[in-house]
Amino acid sequence: MAKKAKKSDAIMTGILVTRYKMGQIDVEDLEEMAKDTSGSERASAAKKVLAAIEDSA
Numbered sequence: 001m002a003k004k005a006k007k008s009d010a011i012m013t014g015i016l017v018t019r020y021k022m023g024q025i026d027v028e029d030l031e032e033m034a035k036d037t038s039g040s041e042r043a044s045a046a047k048k049v050l051a052a053i054e055d056s057a
Helices: 002-021 027-035 040-056
Strands: none
Touching: 002 027, 002 040, 027 040
């Protein structure tokens, strides 16, 4: 079961990165998603994308 969760987390991270690069979402949207605990995969993915953005800046 843990293996499946990691795969879907990676997929969600990829989706968020793509949406960010296309300009569909911004940093504020990602921060809001990271705070939302109802969707744990989305929150985890948003935190990873935010960390990557901060590292690249």
